[in-house]
């Protein structure tokens with residue numbers, strides 16, 4: 001009986017989306033996890049930068065899709081810092097790519113025991129953004145990055161509504 005229970009625990013552990021995300025790449029500001037090259041390519045196509053952001057992302061050498069995605073994310077993070085006028089020391093966050101919103105909802109439910117139809121969320125305790133690649137857009141990613149920057153910047157965490165307002169501010173201005 002205990003062996004069966006252990007097997008169930010192990011199986012659900014192995015099937016958890018973050019552990020399926022086997023590949024990991026790092027840039028200055030981010031550690032990005034994803035389960036397949038296809039998912040990364042889809043994500044790259046979904047995240048379309050405006051002219052200014054594109055120019056900033058092109059400053060680095062881009063050879064692979066990984067390079068391009070990381071350059072884009074770093075450019076978005078730097079722009080978000082400028083929008084918020086918050087430049088926390090040693091800023092680094094994790095981003096986990098999941099295929100669809102149902103996967104994001106599953107992770108959210110596992111962590112918080114609540115049902116929610118988020119297409120992305122930022123886990124304060126893990127300093128990690130979970131995002132659905134099917135629903136990924138610049139504004140969505142920028143919003144969650146806004147949460148991460150605010151979280152790193154304040155020693156005392158601002159009230160939830162203020163946190164949310166600042167993330168929305170980044171979301172609105174990221175394409176300017």
Ligand SMILES: [Zn+2]
Pocket residue numbers: 143147164167
């Ligand atoms: Zn938010």
